[in-house]
Amino acid sequence: MTTAPPTPAIAATALRKSYGDHLVLDGIDLDVPAGTVFSLLGPNGAGKTTAVKILSTLIGADSGDVRVAGHDVARDPDAVRAAIGVTGQFSAVDNLLTGRENLMLMADLHHLGRDEGRRRVADLLERFDLVGAAGKLGSAYSGGMRRRLDLAMGLVGDPRIVFLDEPTTGLDPRSRRSMWQIIRDLVDGGVTIFLTTQYLEEADELADRIAVLDHGRLVAEGTADELKRLIPGGHVLLRFTDIGAVESAVRILGTGVADTAALTVQVPGDGGVRSLKALLDRLDDASITPEELAVHTPDLDDVFLTLTGHPSDDAKEAVR
Template structure:
């Protein structure tokens, strides 16, 4: 999946201002951003729900503008709000999706049974979806999305409102999908979720991409990374401080030394080589790197100025 110069505006409100994306097949790509940044609009464009005002994109090898029907046949979409019909059973929801995909009766029943089993919904299959918990409804929602065997799945904030256990279950489902070769385009409000799942992350801010890379690459953009070294006695701490003292901060009571470091292999090797040259042994080493929360606030600004997303 790829996009180049993607633009969208509603009147004089510019929602997307020329964004470029590249999503390798069989990976999780996470799009982050505050409310109003353009995340949902991006999903709607790439899933053919709305058209872009400018730029080009291809999904599952098909040009978005030239072959929208081919794109639709290759994708699945799970939006912020569940598409489950609460008035009918889980099994009937699945059968409805099978009919929409023009599957034969026998094939529809086979796929429905397989997916209900895969998502641990067999016992609840004949109960109205209105009786399902939030996590069960979300699992059913994704199971319905998979009826058409999509190669690309758009998950727009799939775990919003779920409890921690249900959220972790959803993470395992997403990992299993990717292990099976599916490409997942994920938007989320939970930065830990992107950190856990995404191969690559992009951060949208005011309609533009403020940062893009692997989670580890993005964390290294933000200052504040350091290594904490602990020592057996004050003499060892003093010797380490002399060897690594440029920017280091000693805690004499805790017998520890805080050394600025980005946590990369090269930087850690250089630090340990410095200790070896000084013939100093550290009792312990802990690497502290900025997390995606730090990255998010560094590139989008602190809360307080966010606008409510209208679309």
């Protein structure tokens, strides 16, 4: 008996969207398994936010088939909305309400009973470390607290899919890492996260799969390691105990840059398991054993720059 494959949390085929003569999304395909983190990367204006708006039913697509939680976003938007939570680039927190009141408002909008709403709000205040600030007005919250409250508001309806559109923009490193842990905890609970970000470290830390969007097209997709192996510059650094082993390794491998002072050989490679095993097998067949081995691959900044022609926000911040 053949088991049907699980329904993806998000699936899009040939998704297109234009504003006048400006083509924003040019036939993109997406397939996001349930219970994973999928990160959509791209420079400003690449179309990331437009994709999120279509997937979360905020705007319609010009063409393409789009399903979220198994529901067609065009034909059954109410069912999609019942299954998702959305946190945008800009906080939806009402500054004139307290943290608890903001959450209770969301509970009312989700038509939760009064007792159920209070229980849900109390749980979220505890989970997001906002109990002490629950009675403070939103205007008194720090940037990190506002982002936590904003995300908590998106979880009041207990969604199984959460769209996070650049959720840590403007946060300090400590607040950003706090948000990362919240995201990991959500995924551990079975929630699917669709994350857009310009921070490559964020995607590297969190995402099971990453897609790079540029000028409305997906130019690459894969795990972080798979994307890094697309870019030239990877190598394996072998360290030996004597010059004879260094010279023998270069001769056997037929490639590599030797540093006789450091007793190392740098061999070009993509860092993959198969190629690494083949390299070590050739040395082993010649009874040459390296003392140490290190694999160096390009990072996501290199991937981003090569694929889009733009440095990421991570790289921009590094040179400021």
